[in-house]
Amino acid sequence: MTVVHGSTKRLDRLPPSPRVPRVLQGIGFSFSRKWTVDQVTRRCGNVFTLTLPVFGRSVIVADPALAKQVFMANTDDVGNIQPNLSRVLGPGSVFALDGTQHRLRRKLLTPPFHGKSIKNYERIFEEETLREAATWPEGQPLQTLEPMMRITLNVILRAVFGADGAHLDELRRIIPPWVTLGSRLAVLPMPSRTMGRFSPWGRLAAYRRRYDDLVDRLIDAVRADPDFNSRDDVLALLLRSTYEDGSAMSRQDIGDELLTLLGAGHETTAATLSWAFERISRHPEVLAELEAEALTDTNEYRQAAILEVQRVRTIIDFAGRHVYAPSFELGDWVVPQGYSILVAIAQVHRRSEEFPDPDRFDPQRFVGQRPTTFAHIPFGGGTRRCVGAAFANVEMDVVLRTVLRHFVIEPTDAPGEKTHFRGVAHTPRDGGKVVLRRR
Template identity: 80%
Template sequence: MTVVHSSTKSDRLPPGPGIPHALQGLGFSFARKWTIRQATRRCGEVFTLSLPVFGESVIVADPVLAKQVFMANPDEVGNISPNLSRVLGPGSVFALDGTDHRLRRKLLTPPLHGKSIKNYERIFEEETLREIQTWPEGSPFETLEPMMRITLNVILRAVFGADGAHLDELRRSIPPWVTLGSRLAVLPMPSHTYGRFTPWGRLAAYRTTYDEIIGRLIDAVAADPDLDSRDDVLSLLLRSTYDDGSSMSREDVGDELLTLLAAGHETTAATLGWAFERLSRHPEVLDRLAAEVDSDDNTYRQAAILEVQRTRTIIDFAGRHVYAPSFELGDWVIPHGYSILVAIAQMHRRDEDFPEPLRFDPERFVGQRPSTFAHIPYGGGTRRCVGATFANVEMDVVLRTVLRHFTIEPTTEPAEKQHFRGVAHTPKLGGRIVVHRRQAN
């Protein structure tokens, strides 16, 4: 692979691989992590690629440059397009930029942090206990789908405030919609859906069903005489107002609830699936977790979660778009209209920040943290995942609950390969493990 450098004077673009643009696009579409690794090896930690959908792009795998991208003025380097708002709706935080984005995040932050999270821990544990009741002992089974059910039910209860018929309706309608939407999110969007027999037509039908259900749910919650004492996110959003006293529209509330589900359901479940896959292949880590689990300490468990996120990065890039006439990125000048993609998975493999990066070792996160922009599973800057704290506590409680009730049998099976589901990278075999129920003391 030869390396091609830009020859323009006004713009100073990083080098790029000297292969046809069509091959660059194919590599990114079908073997993204491998393509980024190869290009990084040959071109360095910042390079150009020509990509489908995103167009001419600069790929960044350097934490210093990533910080510059994430901390840039959003009027100059803002929301990438296309993004998940095509699936989630124009009221989604993914669709907003600048002041509108900042105000929406300010509204969303309280329900997903601090005291609110403590209120949700009971839901995290209840849903885990409900799911693990039927786990088989002594024979392999997949953990990914059980984790999908746990995280879906958690969000429907904690975020949507759904119960009874509403919970059942959303549980049936949302999973196929999210699965389809994640696969279509980064594909070119047709001008027409061409009916329910096409993927985009089915997506539109799912949305219609969702809007009907969520409309009834909003009406029911708004009419609840105990609305002021409810702690689900929907109730908090209905009670919240912007600085000028205005509140979110019903349409925006529906889009935002769906955003929180789409951003937190599959990604959290995928991370937990990988956690079981990784832990079952590292008995020394399992032993330390088992020794810790009956105490109130979660230092090592938190370190293990961070290491899973590093070694099996679920969302492998975060994107921005250059809206200014040009943007200075280190020694380079990126022209208007370019996309900038921060290669999160590649940054998590840097020797400088993570010695022996292919080794799974939670100890590297015990009592120490890498620089802020070296480990970024939730992205960074003003568009960092607003539900990061929610997801982190949920994963901690789920792992704690499982380990308090089961021992996980170590395995010498090869590591599971990664499977790309459209947005998240999941264990190809579903994170298979063998468990045995712990004996009560």
């Protein structure tokens, strides 16, 4: 035991671990991780140790102050979680990079997802919402998750890939089954071989070969476009961009990065929107406020509602890091080299200290004020915070506004939908059902 800055630091042990066999810890986390983490948090507090499949010995953090320590740590000491989604997305994905390489790639990716660039995409957000909504039934339950998945997919294919015509149609055929399969495989140990074309990994590899061929043809088409220098899709912006040394991204890296932007921004944004419809249909006072605001040019309450949906129905429930330093001080604990640290986002979002009556859905708590930085972290935090966060936020805002302007959502007193875990995202189990009528 050592005294540091006048306080006692426990340097002789890790955070506590539940008195449950390690194999049961892993099974519980794999099949019902929100429930498992809730149970362990009640018994062990806001920081504890578990042994997990894929990640091994891990420290789980459910406290904003400790989350800040993890997110703001020197990236040489605490870096990219291992393994990560690059197993599915490719070695050129930003998920695969660390340190200087990661910083330079983020610098290249940031401009297309901020300010004026996103403003240019608002028309696409609205067009795709109206295109999808044209076939929605009136007066009968509509499962919103799949329509939202199609909207967010088409938005990304147009705004990010710059695809149209035959390229757009082919990507629409390839991407949905790839996302579904990739999401399920992302949380499983990766075999050393694909195990043949009839195995899940073999099918994923086959989708990837078709995708790589299509992206190669799409890059050629974009470069050959007479308006190449004025195009505002992300693919064109990446093709025109260079690193500080004047070098450009390779075709393989561009393909991996486009797939990353799609994989990270397609299902997660759709799930948040589906939860938004599920939540507001069960809170008539919130729905009435949103409907009134949608007829104006303001969006303060709608933004507050989106923040509250992200809080009470967290889509991605963990953000992870890997300890590379010999040890890492975390609050009163010291985490050894080789451990994973997982920030339990869903538990951070439900702390009564930051959010009184945390189970209550109340957008008013965010009206006129932004949430505390490390108490509300749907996009993660620090240097690895989602680069497309602003893009997703504007997309959700425009989609929700468009639906509210063209449809009446019927309130319901049905029980709230339970959560379904799809491998990466947590979605409404019944698909976010609502009953709509055209205005």
